[in-house]
Amino acid sequence: MSLPGTLKVTPLHSVHRRLGARMVDFGGWEMPVQYAGILEEHHAVRRAAGVFDVSHMGEIEIRGPEALKLTDYVSTNAAARLAQGRAHYSALLYPHGGFVDDILVHKVADDHFFLCVNASNQEKDYRHIRETNEAGRFDAEVEYASERYAQIAVQGPRALATLRKLTSAPLETMRYYAFADDAVLGVPARIARTGYTGEDGFEIYVPPDESERLWNAILDAGAEFGIRPCGLGARNTLRLEAKMALYGHEIDASINPYEADLAWIVKLDKGDFQGRDALIQAKENVRRKLVGFEMRGRGIARDGYEVAVNGTPAAWVTSGGPSPTLGKNIGLCYLPVEYAEVGRTIQIGIRNQAVDAVTVPTPFYKREK
Amino acid sequence: MYPDNYRYSKEHEWIVVDGEIATIGITDYAQQELGDIVYVDLPRPGDSVAAGKSMGSVESVKAVSDVYSPVTGEVVESNAALTDSPEKVNQDPHGEAWMVKVKLFAPDEVNSLMTVADYKEYLAGKE
Numbered sequence: 001m002s003l004p005g006t007l008k009v010t011p012l013h014s015v016h017r018r019l020g021a022r023m024v025d026f027g028g029w030e031m032p033v034q035y036a037g038i039l040e041e042h043h044a045v046r047r048a049a050g051v052f053d054v055s056h057m058g059e060i061e062i063r064g065p066e067a068l069k070l071t072d073y074v075s076t077n078a079a080a081r082l083a084q085g086r087a088h089y090s091a092l093l094y095p096h097g098g099f100v101d102d103i104l105v106h107k108v109a110d111d112h113f114f115l116c117v118n119a120s121n122q123e124k125d126y127r128h129i130r131e132t133n134e135a136g137r138f139d140a141e142v143e144y145a146s147e148r149y150a151q152i153a154v155q156g157p158r159a160l161a162t163l164r165k166l167t168s169a170p171l172e173t174m175r176y177y178a179f180a181d182d183a184v185l186g187v188p189a190r191i192a193r194t195g196y197t198g199e200d201g202f203e204i205y206v207p208p209d210e211s212e213r214l215w216n217a218i219l220d221a222g223a224e225f226g227i228r229p230c231g232l233g234a235r236n237t238l239r240l241e242a243k244m245a246l247y248g249h250e251i252d253a254s255i256n257p258y259e260a261d262l263a264w265i266v267k268l269d270k271g272d273f274q275g276r277d278a279l280i281q282a283k284e285n286v287r288r289k290l291v292g293f294e295m296r297g298r299g300i301a302r303d304g305y306e307v308a309v310n311g312t313p314a315a316w317v318t319s320g321g322p323s324p325t326l327g328k329n330i331g332l333c334y335l336p337v338e339y340a341e342v343g344r345t346i347q348i349g350i351r352n353q354a355v356d357a358v359t360v361p362t363p364f365y366k367r368e369k
Numbered sequence: 370m371y372p373d374n375y376r377y378s379k380e381h382e383w384i385v386v387d388g389e390i391a392t393i394g395i396t397d398y399a400q401q402e403l404g405d406i407v408y409v410d411l412p413r414p415g416d417s418v419a420a421g422k423s424m425g426s427v428e429s430v431k432a433v434s435d436v437y438s439p440v441t442g443e444v445v446e447s448n449a450a451l452t453d454s455p456e457k458v459n460q461d462p463h464g465e466a467w468m469v470k471v472k473l474f475a476p477d478e479v480n481s482l483m484t485v486a487d488y489k490e491y492l493a494g495k496e
Contacts, residue, residue: 022404038430039405233404233431298452300408300428322407322430329408351410351426 010055011150011208012215019229027120027248029056032231041234042324045197049156049222050230054196054203055211058122059149060115060129064140071113074132074274075105076257078267082107087177087192090265091257092117092128093275097282098253099260101125102245104194106179114190116203118247122146132274150211154218155201155230155238162222163202166214167191171202185210185217196235198242198365240319240330241365243292249303249318250290250332256282259334261290261362289340290318292362295329297355299348306349307333314339317348323364330364331357370397372463376479377488378439383463386479391440394467395427395458398492403429406458411436411447411468418442418471420478425468427458440478442471 007030016023021032032053034041044050062071071079077090084107092100101121106114117125126144133142154163160171169182169191179192190205206214219227236246245251250260256279257266266279295301301320306313320331335346342361347354375383381399384391400406408428418424418438425436447469451457457466473479483491 033431034404037405039407042430237430299410300433302433322428324430 008056010053011211012053012055015212015215016053016229021229021231024232026056026232029119031056032229034231034233035229038231038233038237039324041228041230042237044226044228045156045199045230045234045238046325047157048225049154049158049162049201049227050197050234051215051218051222051227052153052155052230052235053150053211053215054153054235055150055208056119057146057151058117058119058125059145059151059205060117060122060126061143061145062113062115062129062140063143064111064138066139067111067113070129070133070136070138070140070142071105071115072270072273073136073138074129075103076266076273076275076279077105078270079105079107079113080270081267084109085178085180087179087194088265091251091262092125093257093279094253095275095278097256097275097278099247099251099255099257100128100253101247102251102262104192106190106192108181116151121247148207149205150208151203151205152211152214152218153195153197153201153203154222155195155197156199156227158222158225158227159199159201162218162225162227163191163204165221166217176200185214187214189214196244197238198244198363199238199367236319237321237324240321240332241323241325241363243332243363246319255334258283258286259288259290286337288315288334289337290332291335291340291342291359292364293331293333293346293348293357293359294364295331295348295355295357296345297357299350299353299355300329301331301348301350301357307335308347308349308354309335309339309344311347311354314346320348325365332362335359370463371485371488373485375463375485376439376482377485377491378437378482379491380435380437380439382437382439384439384479384482386473386476389473389476390445391442391471391473391479392467393439393469393471395436395462396488397462399434400459400462403427403432403434405430406455409451409455409458409468411451412444414444414446416444418444418469420475427455436468438471439482440471440473441475442473444469445472446470
């Protein structure tokens, strides 16, 4: 537990300190932003492998005869179409269609779903799901399970070769967004082929008191490939290149999935779910769209900078920064749909100067399969 | 690490004077704090700079920081090499990665800046 006003820490906190990480306050959590340097860590993930402590992420478990019914009602994607051992990206919405959070839903069994949710939203998400459960009188139990899990992400083209040394789980045949309840280093672990970097990789859920041993073993196993411990700085540049949304930036309660270019996680045909009525309206009335841009003039677009079209303020940058992989400066913003086509010149307000940028196809980076 | 003949500002710029021309950059401490530097924006020759006022910016992957001029004067040269190779600021902050050369308007301003001993003590207080 943490006291009011103090930062929460993960079970790997002292490990980060020992590694000389620079720690920052990330949504109430003291987390490593970088170890050796963001660029080196970023490139390690694109070219070899990186390991991230993402134990701040929240876990919520839904169990019971109507676990599926509740999961399907509280989230936008079709949980009923998930096979056992598969996961998908989904969202929790308010009745007006705005995001409570974006989440990963894993189907453990017909009567058991495992949700991975954002760190800073986990208490809110838990309350939201529990209240939905009670209001709908579902025959299901909702557990706030974050205290039972540490989460370590191993990402990059050598992630599989690294983990191969530590588990007998069938990693090679595991498809993207599949997972297995298996063991790593003899410890029970949920191993999911998921990630937030745009690379192949795995996210491993283990008991907190085993996390340090696993972290060290991953660094040892990946040493021959050049694995690096990676902080939130590289996690952000990697996910931005892959155009993966970050809550509080691309998505929040004021944004709906159609605006966020996430229509694919909304299954209007699956039956009723929270936010569905609002989304049916919203789908026919999309006024702004999330688009990617590249800087053409000199300068770096940063979160919150103003975006102008034809000299008139039209939006703000939701995420922006350098793309280490592309060697360009990139960003995301919500543009009115009439301006949202690729190839449009826009202006970013950088320190009182309007600097040209152009909208481009996204994702900015896509790995070769 | 920190040259004896330089003076230092609380905002972590260094300055070294040769006649009426001063050369200015950011310190090793500053570059370490910033991390990987990916962008440098400097004033142009002919621009005026004022003591304690922003004269440009340095950006790392994650953050934007102002660079403050420790003195008042006119820019006579800025280091164009940093435009294409901002990483030089990480590699050689006190040498090759100097930022601007300034013609001093009030040379005695330099005396109010920290000596190397003062600056090291100042940094020690930040630990």
